[in-house]
Amino acid sequence: MSESAVVIAFLCISGGFQDAYTYNCRDEVFANAQTGNMVLMGQNFAMGNWYLGIRYLLPVLAFAMGIYAAEKIRGLYGQSGRIHWRQIVILLEAAALFAVGFMPRQVNLPANMLVSFVCAMQVQSFRKLKGSAYATTMCIGNLRAATELWCSYRFTGNKETKKKSLLYYGYIGIFILGAAVGGIMTMALTEKAIWMSSGLLLAVFFMMFRKE
Structure with a gap:
C-alpha cells in the first residue's frame, strides 16, 4: 500500500504544501529542498551574515536527523505485525506538523527545523511508486x-516505458499542485495552514491499514 498511486499522491500534495508553507510563512526557508538551503547558507556565511547562515544550516541538520530517525523506527518496528513501521512514521509526522501550527513566527527557526x-522522515520511508524509485518531497x-524514460521510449517505442514516464510527470504535477494550494492557504491561514498537511498525512495513516 505504501507504493500505491493514491498514497503517493497524498504524500506529494503534502510535500509540495510543506515547501510552500515554510517559504511563504517561515522566513523563506525550504522544508524539502535542502540544496537551496545549502546554497543560501554558503552564500550568507561567505558574506559574513552568520545568523542568516545558521538559519539555513539548522534545517539541513534537522533533515539529516529525520533520515536517522526514520531508519531507527524501521529497525525497531520493521517486523511488527500489529502496525506497519511506515504508519508510525506518518503518525509522528502528522503530530509534529500539528504542533508547528501552534508556533508563532517569533520561533520560525524551530518550526522550520x-x-x-x-x-526527511517521509522521503526516507516512502521511496517507491508502483515499484519504481520516487521521491514525494522533491522533484x-x-x-x-521521467525525462530519461521518455528518451528511452522515443528510441525503443516501448509503451510501458512511455507509461512510466508519463506517470512520473503526472506526479510532479501533483507536487506542484500541492505547492500551489499551500501558497494560497498559507496566505489565508498563516501559521495554521500546515494543519492541512497534517490532515493529509492522517488520511495516509488510515489508508495503510489496507494491505494493498
Whole structure:
C-alpha cells in the first residue's frame, strides 16, 4: 500500500504544501529542498551574515536527523505485525506538523527545523511508486527519471516505458499542485495552514491499514 498511486499522491500534495508553507510563512526557508538551503547558507556565511547562515544550516541538520530517525523506527518496528513501521512514521509526522501550527513566527527557526525533520522522515520511508524509485518531497530526481524514460521510449517505442514516464510527470504535477494550494492557504491561514498537511498525512495513516 505504501507504493500505491493514491498514497503517493497524498504524500506529494503534502510535500509540495510543506515547501510552500515554510517559504511563504517561515522566513523563506525550504522544508524539502535542502540544496537551496545549502546554497543560501554558503552564500550568507561567505558574506559574513552568520545568523542568516545558521538559519539555513539548522534545517539541513534537522533533515539529516529525520533520515536517522526514520531508519531507527524501521529497525525497531520493521517486523511488527500489529502496525506497519511506515504508519508510525506518518503518525509522528502528522503530530509534529500539528504542533508547528501552534508556533508563532517569533520561533520560525524551530518550526522550520521540525518541518525539515518531518520531510526527511517521509522521503526516507516512502521511496517507491508502483515499484519504481520516487521521491514525494522533491522533484529533481523524479524529473530526471521521467525525462530519461521518455528518451528511452522515443528510441525503443516501448509503451510501458512511455507509461512510466508519463506517470512520473503526472506526479510532479501533483507536487506542484500541492505547492500551489499551500501558497494560497498559507496566505489565508498563516501559521495554521500546515494543519492541512497534517490532515493529509492522517488520511495516509488510515489508508495503510489496507494491505494493498
